[in-house]
Amino acid sequence: MAELVAVIASTHHPFYHRASTATGEDRPPFADEWVRKVEAFRETLTKARPDVLVMVGSDHFHQLWLDNMPQFLVGKAPFYDANWYNEEREFGLPRMVMKGQEDLSDYVLREGLDAGFDLAFSNELRIDHSITCPIITLRPQNDLPIVPIYTNIFAPPLPRPKRFVQLGQTIRQLVESWPSDQRVAVIGTGHLSLELGGPRQFGPHGPDPEFDRKAVEWISTGDIEGCCGNVTLDSLHLPGNATHGFMDFMLMMGVAGEGQKADYVDTYDLFHTMEAYFTWYPKGAPA
Amino acid sequence: MSRYLLNKFLFTVDRDPDLVERYRDDPQGTVAWWEANEANRILACHIGESSTWLAFADDERAALAGHDYPALFALGAHPFLTLTLFIAMFERDNSEPLEFQKEYARKLAHMSLPYPDIAT
Numbered sequence: 001m002a003e004l005v006a007v008i009a010s011t012h013h014p015f016y017h018r019a020s021t022a023t024g025e026d027r028p029p030f031a032d033e034w035v036r037k038v039e040a041f042r043e044t045l046t047k048a049r050p051d052v053l054v055m056v057g058s059d060h061f062h063q064l065w066l067d068n069m070p071q072f073l074v075g076k077a078p079f080y081d082a083n084w085y086n087e088e089r090e091f092g093l094p095r096m097v098m099k100g101q102e103d104l105s106d107y108v109l110r111e112g113l114d115a116g117f118d119l120a121f122s123n124e125l126r127i128d129h130s131i132t133c134p135i136i137t138l139r140p141q142n143d144l145p146i147v148p149i150y151t152n153i154f155a156p157p158l159p160r161p162k163r164f165v166q167l168g169q170t171i172r173q174l175v176e177s178w179p180s181d182q183r184v185a186v187i188g189t190g191h192l193s194l195e196l197g198g199p200r201q202f203g204p205h206g207p208d209p210e211f212d213r214k215a216v217e218w219i220s221t222g223d224i225e226g227c228c229g230n231v232t233l234d235s236l237h238l239p240g241n242a243t244h245g246f247m248d249f250m251l252m253m254g255v256a257g258e259g260q261k262a263d264y265v266d267t268y269d270l271f272h273t274m275e276a277y278f279t280w281y282p283k284g285a286p287a
Numbered sequence: 288m289s290r291y292l293l294n295k296f297l298f299t300v301d302r303d304p305d306l307v308e309r310y311r312d313d314p315q316g317t318v319a320w321w322e323a324n325e326a327n328r329i330l331a332c333h334i335g336e337s338s339t340w341l342a343f344a345d346d347e348r349a350a351l352a353g354h355d356y357p358a359l360f361a362l363g364a365h366p367f368l369t370l371t372l373f374i375a376m377f378e379r380d381n382s383e384p385l386e387f388q389k390e391y392a393r394k395l396a397h398m399s400l401p402y403p404d405i406a407t
Contacts, residue, residue, distance in 0.1 A: 060367065061298055061365070061367065061368060062302075065298065065330060066291055066298075067329060067331070068331065084302070085302060085304065086301055086302060086371060086375065089304075089375055090371065090374055090375065090378075154367070155365070155407070156407075157406065196366055196367050197356075197360065197365075197366025197367055197369050197370035197391075198360070198366055198392070198398065199392050199393075199395040199396045199397075199398050200392065201370070201388065201391070201392045202385055202388040202389055202391075202392055203392075237400065237401060238400065241366055241402055242366075242367065271385075
């Protein structure tokens with residue numbers, strides 16, 4: 001069976017690429033420390049020596065649109081082109097191409113359907129910064145095949161938080177039962193408190209530092225029960241109007257497992273939103 | 288009320304570089320042209336298979352034609368779509384980083400929780 005060698009949850013900050021590559025007067029004062037933190041985080045994936053990456057993210061109204069909106073979608077294609085004109089325009093993100101791990105996509109779809117998730121699929125998926133940001137931060141050489149999994153955290157009605165946790169638990173079971181000798185890492189990105197297009201956007205910190213503190217505590221201690229007891233679709237409006245992206249962190253807590261403390265935790269308090277990085281090693285930390 | 292159509296306008300303009308410029312330069316004309324020619328196009332379908340029933344309410348048309356993003360927020364347009372498109376049109380006029388983004392927040396400062404419903 002395949003081995004789950006790392007579980008990684010992260011924020012996806014589209015400004016990292018530009019900040020980390022800027023030079024001279026264009027380089028923001030927070031860039032050097034940010035790069036240092038990201039490179040340390042990257043090392044946690046490198047050490048796990050993965051062969052395949054399952055990438056959980058959320059399309060930001062790029063390919064998925066309101067006339068045909070899936071709740072959970074799995075890509076099944078040999079390649080994925082990535083990043084869109086408006087991401088190039090606003091964030092300076094480069095065009096990218098990723099290889100797909102089609103046999104694992106196939107397995108996740110078949111077994112996921114049988115496990116009670118009516119997963120949508122796509123045979124031609126152009127992916128966006130929710131998946132390319134962690135490639136840029138964690139695997140910039142972009143040399144590993146992926147299985148992209150998109151969740152709807154964006155266009156109500158949304159699945160409830162518990163459903164994200166359950167999907168994470170199912171993804172873990174599917175990876176660990178995949179008849180293969182590949183080493184798999186599951187990487188998912190979401191948000192802590194975040195406001196987009198509202199009065200609390202682009203402040204000196206994330207819109208709700210107290211929520212962020214609690215969220216980091218839930219994630220780093222694997223406190224799924226405590227998190228689910230405090231987070232609802234309604235309550236997620238309070239920390240910021242784009243905070244439903246936190247449900248992708250909850251999905252990753254489901255992958256990591258109840259009570260599983262993260263082996264690596266780091267945060268970085270930036271303007272607009274806080275960065276947060278977590279890694280779990282299900283079989284113990286690699287040497 | 289057609290939050291869906293407001294979002295469809297923002298979505299289809301935002302992804303087309305020429306339309307972004309056209310909407311910046313001539314909001315009224317672009318909104319009128321779009322409602323007459325594009326509003327009923329089903330995006331994944333052949334052009335002959337358009338819908339027949341989509342139209343803006345007067346306040347929605349006025350908000351788009353006036354580049355009135357606080358009004359779009361109040362009408363429940365998806366805040367991500369509005370923000371992204373308006374950054375594309377107006378960030379270029381910044382004299383310091385994030386100037387437009389911060390002004391955008393200030394112009395919405397009168398809004399309190401719960402924000403307008405964005406469900407479509």
